[in-house]
Amino acid sequence: MLTKRIIPCLDVKEGRVVKGVNFLNLKDAGDPVEVAEIYEREGADELVFLDITASHENRDIIIDVVYKTAEKVFMPLTVGGGIRRVEDIRALLKAGADKVSINTAAVKDSIFVKRVSEIFGSQCIVVSIDAKEVVGEDLSNKNGGEKRWEIYTHGGRRPTGIDAVEWAEKMEDYGAGEILLTSMDRDGKKEGYDVELTRRISESVGIPVIASGGAGNIEHLYDGLTKGKADAVLAASIFHYREYTIREVKEYLRNRGIIVRL
């Protein structure tokens, strides 16, 4: 049976892990390679690096981080943040990344997703979606009374007017191999994933969906996989601050009937 995946996410800025990493037995809490090695030992199923380096000129730094990490850890590695060109993808894959996640560039030019999935294969093209619930709409007349979500770009700063479910379906048609779905309403709040949004997207597409944004405890991960029907869950702070180890999370999930790799 295919297992549900548990994916820690590292925010990387100028070659260092940011958003506070609080590990014991770590020489240097900001070194992404060291953090990646610890997660591998604990049984993480994949890793995501999110490059939050402000300027496009500093792309060589994340490439170097990937290069060094790929020497030490032997699990799938996804890199997102600021990917705009075919060459960006080529350089990251060459350095040892397995997948790249694309957000703003996909919205600006959706054909870009089609092109790069044909060049590199769908399996390495993840489309990252930042979605926010549309509020203030009269739901009784629209969408059969269903909630709607709108997607945002530029790290969640710019609204697009595009419907999240329709966008996910379109990206699947254009060759995306996976969706990384972040709820902007929930991100950083530790109140749990937006399971309604996650379920809607997961049921609308035939490709895997990773739930992200809002995991604050172990129960939230369970809800994302069950109520949200996600294929994988991504979390940052609950792993960084050692609230739970990945192993503890997996044992808990297994005890509750979720198939995980232990």
Added chain:
Amino acid sequence: MIVIVDYGMGNLRSVQKGFERVGYTAVITNDPNKVGDADAIVLPGVGAFRDCMRNLNKSGLIDPIKEFINKGKPFLGICLGLQLLFTESEEFGVHKGLDIIKGRVIRFPDASNTTTNIKIPHMGWNSVRIRNRVSIFEGIPDDSYFYFVHSYYVVPKDEDVIAMTTNYGVEFTSAIVKGNLFAVQFHPEKSQELGLKILRNFGEIHT
């Protein structure tokens, strides 16, 4: 020397680093002479079947690879490197493969055709059932997890070549073996300890 065949696709560095981690040097090359002179060959692969066959052909690598395998020397195919060994694939229309193993490469059944409601690509960690415990799978327990990412799978004509199977909506062939020819659908170079164990076992065969 282990040679990793480079035909312009995908992430070969992880395979090379994997071998280094378990104590073997592997070189990445697209030089047909070097491929012919290798002690062992690894054919990794991501991307589309048709493009990969095209690139192998363009680099003049098809004959050296076939000769190498015919001599009975150690060969390891990974992911698309397994599929390329087959007669033909139905990915983006029907395309001829290396035809070293008789059979076809077909797509997972669509969610609409099954009751299992599976997602494609088959992406993530899945377990293997071992049918033929050959040297390369020594120390790999039944039901071990490996990392998969693919939308197509192989159907060999001769079932004797099946070394492992995996369940994903259907029970499909996840590894084959024929003499010193080994090929796996999953990515040992991305499957942590047990994956590296397979690379080590393969390294031991060639020395």
